[in-house]
Amino acid sequence: MIRVLETPFDLNAEIAAFNARAGAAGAVVTFSGAVRGEAGERKVTGLELEHFPGVTERSISAIEKEARRRWPVTDIDIVHRIGRLAPGEPIVLVCVAAAHRREAFEAADYLMDFLKTEAMFWKKELRSDGAEWIAPRADDYKDAARWKEND
Amino acid sequence: MARLMFFGKLGDIAGARARDFPLNNVDTVSALKAAIFENDNGLGEALGDPSVRCIVNEEMTRGDAAITDDDEIAFIPPVSGG
Known part of the structure; x- marks a missing residue:
């Protein structure tokens, strides 16, 4: 499930809900990123995130699809904030469930790398x-x- | 009128996130950039940066895409999520 949210989300509630729904697969990896309070020496007062409605959701969907092609994962949740965020607020959450840990770790790592760059x-x-x-x-x-494939 | 959209720093440079623009004889993205440059050198220059991509009617373009007055034309700088 992919969600782009304009308002804050509860990290622990999201992770608990994912585990309740998908945890029986065996292995669950979650990654969350929060707004940093400083950039080098300078104090960060917040972030503003913009998206392209429709196009953004499809770009995430393409990344998720490729992760599912590469690893036998059973479930994926991606939550990403837009709008105004304060330091410490969660900005992104990736949850991956699979039968074993290796594919769950790798798929979560892959998803984050492409959420950052694509x-x-x-x-x-x-x-x-x-x-x-x-x-x-x-x-x-x-x-x-x-993650470039040699094919 | 084509609908132009500017994301990220391009929106700040354009002074608006979206704007209607009569294409007249303009029929490609590169000609549109040149026409924008005539009106607004700063924005035209920013759109000319090789890192800026163009999405027409929600589809990423490659090369110099053809455009018409019915199109929604979005200019996007490098993305930065996560």
Whole structure:
């Protein structure tokens, strides 16, 4: 299930619901990311996330589909925030269920790498010294390139 | 009138997230960028950056796509989710 939310979500409630629904598969991996309170030396006061309604959801759906093609996972939940976020607030949650841990770990890792570099979101960092649109770091692209298939 | 959309920093540069734009004789994305440049050098220059992609009617374009006045044309800078 893919959800793009304009309002805050309860991380623990989401994870509990996923486990209740999908946990019987055997292995569950969850990853959550939160807004950092600082960027280097500078204080971050918040984030603003923009999306392209419809197109963003389809871009996430394509990433999920590819993860399911690569690993025998039984269930995937992806929750991603848009709008205005405060430091400490969860921005993304990925839950993956599978029969064994390795495929659950790898699929979650894969999903995050492509949520960072291919899902249609744009992120503006609001800081005490002004605002700046953020591009993925070189390391984010390097992480995504690890999954390139040699075929 | 074509519907233009600008995402991320391009929206700030354009001063609007969306705008109607009469294409007149413009029939490709590259000609549209040139026409925008005539009106607004800063925005035209930003759209000319090779990292900016173009989505026409919710489909990613490759190369120089054909466009008409009925189209929704979105310009997107590099994405940054997660």
